[in-house]
Structure formats: structure tokens, C-alpha cells
Amino acid sequence: MTAARLTLPSPAKLNLMLHILGRREDGYHELQTLFQFLDYGDEITFAVRDDGVIQLHTEFAGVPHDSNLIVRAAKMLQQQSGCALGIDIWIDKVLPMGGGIGGGSSNAATTLLGLNHLWQLGWDEDRLAQLGLSLGADVPVFVRGHAAFAEGVGEKLTPVDPEEPWYLVLVPQVAVSTAEIFSDPLLTRNTPPIKVRPVPEGNSRNDCLPVVARRYPEVRNALDLLGKFTEAKLTGTGSCVFGGFPSKAEADKVSALLTETLTGFVAKGSNVSMLHRKLQSLL
Ligand SMILES: C[C@](O)(CO)[C@H](O)COP(=O)(O)OP(=O)(O)OC[C@H]1O[C@@H](n2ccc(N)nc2=O)[C@H](O)[C@@H]1O
Ligand SMILES: Nc1ncnc2c1ncn2[C@@H]1O[C@H](COP(=O)(O)OP(=O)(O)OP(=O)(O)O)[C@@H](O)[C@H]1O
Structure with a gap:
């Protein structure tokens, strides 16, 4: 039997504006920002394995396997859902790291949504976005997938429809x-x-x-x-x-x-x- 396999895009985002309103006790900053996606990004391929192992096959310079947001997202979802399946992952990385276009956060969101689909977990977006927030402030908007005005540390999202230049x-x-x-x-x-x-x-x-x-x-x-x-x-x-x-x-x-x-x-x-x-x- 061939393992279930899926290739998904992992788009970039832009912050069309970004205001910093204050600093919270935990050091994070209260923001108001406008997120829009780009039709441009990485591509991640997933293949289900039945032994529970999570393996990212693409190496990232300077990012150890277990620190990669893709692996962290997969492990967290596996643990919290109690799923016994594992996953092989490959990524075609085109988004620059540390570019402010959200590559790592987008990869984490694509992994959460891809594995929810392939492992047939049936989690809703609220639950996936909440898990995503613990991986990074920008993960929830990628989980939701709609341009948004964001507040809080970036997690309170109101969908918006700005122009698409x-x-x-x-x-x-x-x-x-x-x-x-x-x-x-x-x-x-x-x-x-x-x-x-x-x-x-x-x-x-x-x-x-x-x-x-x-x-x-x-x-x-x-x-x-x-x-x-x-x-x-x-x-x-x-x-x-x-x-x-x-x-x-x-x-x-x-x-x-x-x-x-x-x-x-x-x-x-x-x-x-x-x-x-x-x-x-x-x-
Ligand atoms: C500035 C933005 O790029 C706007 O989209 C994001 O809010 C950053 O989101 P991100 O990369 O997912 O950020 P995280 O990985 O959660 O945080 C990285 C670091 O940035 C700082 N950080 C981030 C978000 C925020 N609202 N306040 C912060 O002070 C914190 O020092 C944190 O340790
Ligand atoms: N899958 C991943 N892709 C990119 N970076 C990752 C990944 N996993 C971990 N990282 C780490 O996260 C850091 C930030 O990467 P990222 O590409 O998300 O930056 P960014 O575009 O500035 O993000 P943001 O706009 O959310 O601040 C990288 O320098 C790298 O060390």
C-alpha cells in the first residue's frame, strides 16, 4: 500500500502596517498589524508513516532538526491528539529566513493543517490556531488563511479584504x-x-x-x-x-x-x- 502523500503550499505574509502599542509583563509586545498573504512561498510534501516517527528530510543551515518549526508543530500535534501515526516531510524552501515574511510560522501552519488532514484528526481551526500560537505569534493567521487586522500579540484576528496589488x-x-x-x-x-x-x-x-x-x-x-x-x-x-x-x-x-x-x-x-x-x- 502506498502511504498517503500530500504537497501543500506555505505562503509568505506581509505586514501592510505595524503599530506597537505597548509591552506586556511577559516581554511580548501589544501590536496592531494588517496581514496579507502573497501567492509565493515554500512547498511542503508530507507522507504518512505508520511507526509514529516524525522525520524532516530537508536540512536547514543553522536550524537543528528538532528546533525546526515544522518538526515542533508535527510533534506537538501528534502529542496533543494522541495520534499513533508518523510523517516523512520534505520542503522546497524559497522564503528567506529572518525576512519578516513569516516563513517559519507559515511552515508551522502548513504542517498543522496538512497533518490534521492526513492523520484525519478532525481538529477545527480554533484548536489548530490555539496550538499554533504557542509556536509563534504569526502562526494563527496562517492557520486561518484570511487577510486580517491583528491585535494582541498578533492572535486576535479580524478578517479584512484590502486591495490585492x-x-x-x-x-x-x-x-x-x-x-x-x-x-x-x-x-x-x-x-x-x-x-x-x-x-x-x-x-x-x-x-x-x-x-x-x-x-x-x-x-x-x-x-x-x-x-x-x-x-x-x-x-x-x-x-x-x-x-x-x-x-x-x-x-x-x-x-x-x-x-x-x-x-x-x-x-x-x-x-x-x-x-x-x-x-x-x-x-
Ligand atoms: C513582528 C511580527 O513579524 C509581525 O507579523 C510578528 O509578530 C513576529 O512573530 P513571530 O516571528 O511568530 O514571533 P515569535 O516567534 O512569537 O517571537 C519572536 C520574538 O519576538 C518578540 N515579540 C514577538 C511578537 C510580539 N508581538 N512581541 C514580541 O515582543 C519576542 O521577543 C519573541 O521572543
Ligand atoms: N521551518 C522554518 N523555516 C524558517 N525558519 C525557521 C524554521 N524553523 C525554525 N526556524 C527559525 O526561525 C527563525 C525565523 O525564521 P522566519 O523565516 O520565520 O523569520 P521571519 O520571516 O523574520 O518571521 P516573522 O515575520 O514571523 O518574524 C529562523 O532564523 C530560524 O532560526
Whole structure:
């Protein structure tokens, strides 16, 4: 018998704005942020095994097997569901690590949803999102799969439907540690909460930008370059910088000007994640 096998996308996200409202006692920060997905990401292949072993076959530079968010997500789900099955996993990794486009969190969410399907656990999204939150603040939005205005540490989600432009995402060759940016004394932590819904136009600031730009000249360069063509923004804590364009052709035109030292990619913004579109097609 061939083992049940499934390949699923693991998309990137952008933070279209990010305000930091304060710091909680546990050190985490209260945020208001707008998440949108990109039709661009990794691909993860899963094959069920019946001996309970969880094995990721793709090596990640600098990330030990058991620290990988894919393996941690799989083990946590196996343990909490009491499932006796195991899984073989391979990933085609295209998302940069430490880029602020949520690669690790997205991989964890794809693993949770993929294994829920293959192991036939029948967990609902609420339960998967709650488990996901213990793996990272960004995991729940990837589990839900809809563009969202997020509050709390990123877990209180209200679905939204912003425009879906084409984006050019620049990938400076530097990994930014999220924890490092959130512990910088110069970080703005007192932005007043936006109380009006939907969030009014003009709130596109990212409070992490001044700190990241100060620490990373590569990010400054990317902001300067893209800023010549469109409003250039930082996603999450960086390092990636993005800007919207009305068509793919216009995004491609600017992308063609990139050099070897500053690469990037063009992708469509999407309010329903490609993971959820694929899962829907399996039902
Ligand atoms: C900044 C964002 O990228 C916005 O999307 C995310 O909120 C970060 O989410 P993430 O990468 O899943 O973050 P986690 O792995 O949960 O946290 C990494 C580190 O960032 C800091 N952190 C993260 C999220 C948050 N709301 N407040 C924080 O202070 C904490 O020091 C934490 O140790
Ligand atoms: N499957 C994974 N993919 C990427 N990174 C992982 C994974 N598992 C563990 N990590 C670790 O998590 C760190 C952050 O990776 P990630 O790609 O999620 O960063 P990010 O895009 O900045 O995330 P965010 O936007 O959520 O802050 C990596 O540097 C790596 O050490």
C-alpha cells in the first residue's frame, strides 16, 4: 500500500502596517498589524508513516532538526491528539529566513493543517490556531488563511479584504532577529491604538522601521531604491522591503533594475492564502 502523500503550499505574509502599542509583563509586545498573504512561498510534501516517527528530510543551515518549526508543530500535534501515526516531510524552501515574511510560522501552519488532514484528526481551526500560537505569534493567521487586522500579540484576528496589488519584495542579504528588534531600547512602544473600523487610510507606518533601518544599512539601501518608484515599506521586523504596483508588468519593470547584490521577487497579494485554496480543492 502506498502511504498517503500530500504537497501543500506555505505562503509568505506581509505586514501592510505595524503599530506597537505597548509591552506586556511577559516581554511580548501589544501590536496592531494588517496581514496579507502573497501567492509565493515554500512547498511542503508530507507522507504518512505508520511507526509514529516524525522525520524532516530537508536540512536547514543553522536550524537543528528538532528546533525546526515544522518538526515542533508535527510533534506537538501528534502529542496533543494522541495520534499513533508518523510523517516523512520534505520542503522546497524559497522564503528567506529572518525576512519578516513569516516563513517559519507559515511552515508551522502548513504542517498543522496538512497533518490534521492526513492523520484525519478532525481538529477545527480554533484548536489548530490555539496550538499554533504557542509556536509563534504569526502562526494563527496562517492557520486561518484570511487577510486580517491583528491585535494582541498578533492572535486576535479580524478578517479584512484590502486591495490585492502586485508587490515587488526586495530581499536584503541579511537576516534580522525579531527578538533583537523588539528588545531595542529605541523602539517606539507607545503608538495610540486605532479604534476606528475599518482602519482608516494613511495608517501604513511600521514602528519597527526606524530601528531596523538604523541597524541594517542593507535595509536602508532597499528602502531608498524602492522608494524611487513607490511607497517602500518594511514587513514585520524586516529584512524584506516591499511596494505595491497596479500590474505585474509594472512590478516586473522595477524588478528588472535589481542587481546581484539586491535581489527580490514579484508576487500577487492575496486575501485568501494559497494554502487554503489548495485545501479547499481537496474537499
Ligand atoms: C513582528 C511580527 O513579524 C509581525 O507579523 C510578528 O509578530 C513576529 O512573530 P513571530 O516571528 O511568530 O514571533 P515569535 O516567534 O512569537 O517571537 C519572536 C520574538 O519576538 C518578540 N515579540 C514577538 C511578537 C510580539 N508581538 N512581541 C514580541 O515582543 C519576542 O521577543 C519573541 O521572543
Ligand atoms: N521551518 C522554518 N523555516 C524558517 N525558519 C525557521 C524554521 N524553523 C525554525 N526556524 C527559525 O526561525 C527563525 C525565523 O525564521 P522566519 O523565516 O520565520 O523569520 P521571519 O520571516 O523574520 O518571521 P516573522 O515575520 O514571523 O518574524 C529562523 O532564523 C530560524 O532560526
